[in-house]
Amino acid sequence: MFSVSEARERILSQFHPLPSEILPLDACAARILAQDILAPHELPLFDNSSMDGFAIRSADAPGDPGSRSTLRVVADIPAGTSPTTKIKKGEAARIMTGAQMPEGADAVIPVEDTDFHSRTAGTQAPGEISFTKQVRSGDNVRVRGMDLGAGEVILHKGRRIRSQDLGLMAMLGLSRVTVHKRPRVALISSGDELLEVGAALEDGKIRDSNTYALMAMIDSAGADGIRMGIARDTFESVASLFERAVGEGVDLILSSAGVSVGAFDYIREVVEARGRIEFWKVNMRPGKPLAFGVYRGINMIGLPGNPVSAFVGFEVFVRAVLEKLAGRLDGGHSRVRVRCSEPVESDGRESYLRARIQLKDDRLTAQLTGHQGSGNLLSLVQADALLIIPAGVKCVPAGQEVEAILL
């Protein structure tokens, strides 16, 4: 039986980043950049005011506290215009936030710091202004190129595009972006006991919860999930859903349940009939029955059926696979070190335990969310992290630190 890290390495070695495509900017949220993004020009594009006020020559401002300057207002510069008047000694121009600085001026005095009190929309510029505030050259001016220079790498290949990244690319006129294709995943649930969520309950049956949790996880990992539905516990039913998945031309077939040693567990048999199983057990808890193989040339991962095991198996293996397929290089999982607030028992397998994290005495402190049975989904709902208890460890004393995956 492989350790978690051996299993992960073997799985990841079989996947490679998908090719790129060029998309309009507004379709790029959460995509992964397939090339470095260089700034085609500097930002800001031109010297501009960071305040509503008056553009002045700082030499015209009061030289010492208590004295007052009075300047003649010779121009009005709304945002979006290019000023034509040069500001000379004793002159000022009314200027709005974001408007281009006029020649001659090197600072802006905010309107609040002047004697001009008409600040509502539509007011005419005054003939002159006076103020007592001292002003230095550059005050309230955003200088051309101060944020970034032309040719600078602003975003690196392999980065997941965030909303602020989209804003910056828009500022730079990058209306089309080269990103990796989204991985496509066929999702199969299996089990005679499973009902659709909306169906009436029957004796001995339960609802298919894995489909819902896993579809959302696939999406959160930047991939498209395609629901294949529920396979019944027969060879033919499982095989027919695997065949449909092949027909969809997916990058990964993901199933849940039916990979253990039960008399009705057909996933492995079906895969072996038209491919091979590389392994089907990992030394971890929960989630020991976890299969990896190839079905008709398409990689498959068979997650365990128990809802918490399926979730943990996804977090530990599938998320990394989907991020690799999507071309992600900026590291997915955020891992932190947390202190256990109580002694934590384990059985010696690498364990992933559900815990709530709180800041106590300036340290992240973890408390288990209840019994750790692999069918108890409520304790996962209440958790904000999975504590990782390394293989070989049977008890972590209270106060000791362990690594955790933030959910």
Ligand code: AMP
């Ligand atoms: P199996 O791997 O088929 O033995 O299933 C292990 C456990 O997971 C059983 O208790 C199943 O009823 C449960 N299970 C399997 N598939 C699902 C599913 N899609 N949603 C919720 N529970 C499931």
Ligand code: MG
């Ligand atoms: Mg089953």
